[in-house]
Amino acid sequence: EPEVTQTPSHQVTQMGQEVILRCVPISNHLYFYWYRQILGQKVEFLVSFYNNEISEKSEIFDDQFSVERPDGSNFTLKIRSTKLEDSAMYFCASSDSGTANQPQHFGDGTRLSIL
């Protein structure tokens, strides 16, 4: 079964540094998403992306965050100047239709630790 793959599985970064989290969505999917889960808290929506544009973003997704689809297969989340509170598990997801009756398919996540 096709999978969403995320790299790296664990990223350790110094506070203030930039970090890029990478995702390869399922190949025929057109809708892409990032979520994060701070330890012990809910999985929270960050951003959705379709047709090379952000279609929706949450309050969490402020100016330090950006997303990009640099080529036909990768989807990246960049955090420009990391803060301690950015430490979390980050999940990438993709969907073929973006409609409410279809699930989003999630990767295994990248655990981001900010020191």
Place this chain on the structure above:
Amino acid sequence: GNSVTQMEGPVTLSEEAFLTINCTYTATGYPSLFWYVQYPGEGLQLLLKATKADDKGSNKGFEATYRKETTSFHLEKGSVQVSDSAVYFCALTPTGNQFYFGTGTSLTVIP
């Protein structure tokens, strides 16, 4: 607004016991409802879904029925196995764009 409330965990059951994990929701409009499962060290995997009132989603012996009148989507399984030990997340989406998740319920099944 949109939100999901799940029963607090952790839940510990003996093998072959009956499982219920409660989930209630608040939503604008008519959302689709999902259960995802997260096994240790892995991502969120779709377990089942229901897209309209009175639909029953089912998979691997798990079931959940979309109850609009009680705004609930409780997860049930008649006989759990050790391999069902995982964290279970209830989720909804009104439009397909943003998913809203519950806090997750950790299940441990002991032999």
